[in-house]
Amino acid sequence: MTKVLINIDVDDILKAEMFYTKALDLKVGRRFADDFIELLGDSCVFYLLKKDEGSKIYPSAREGRSYARHWTPVHVDFVVDDIERTRAKLEREGAVFSEVSKIRTAPYGKIFECSDPFGHGLCVIQFLGRGYDELLTPQK
Numbered sequence: 001m002t003k004v005l006i007n008i009d010v011d012d013i014l015k016a017e018m019f020y021t022k023a024l025d026l027k028v029g030r031r032f033a034d035d036f037i038e039l040l041g042d043s044c045v046f047y048l049l050k051k052d053e054g055s056k057i058y059p060s061a062r063e064g065r066s067y068a069r070h071w072t073p074v075h076v077d078f079v080v081d082d083i084e085r086t087r088a089k090l091e092r093e094g095a096v097f098s099e100v101s102k103i104r105t106a107p108y109g110k111i112f113e114c115s116d117p118f119g120h121g122l123c124v125i126q127f128l129g130r131g132y133d134e135l136l137t138p139q140k
Contacts, residue, residue, distance in 0.1 A: 009051040016048045023093035067118045075121040083126035107134045
């Protein structure tokens with residue numbers, strides 16, 4: 001069995017802690033140092049790692065970290081019971097929304113996208129019906 005841990009680089013550890021605990025109801029687990037906090041969700045463990053803006057990801061990297069809004073093919077989905085309430089909490093806690101961040105209905109449920117205050121993309125989903133099973137194709 002493989003265990004998955006999600007590490008989120010941020011440049012302000014206290015701001016990140018407040019955002020994720022207040023907006024998405026994650027709980028602080030362990031504090032390893034002033035720049036390393038464990039957050040616990042229902043099914044996943046997150047680690048907030050303080051990495052200064054501009055710091056190098058590895059020594060020979062051309063560019064340093066940037067916390068402006070960015071795109072990556074990997075993002076975190078948060079499954080919630082009340083998408084409207086969660087969206088309001090995210091907005092109140094500093095999530096960034098674009099003009100296409102409206103709640104919409106998909107075959108599996110309601111969904112919207114935003115980013116945390118550090119530029120990381122997030123999807124928020126409220127499953128309806130059978131959730132992703134609504135997308136299953138019949139087996140031949």
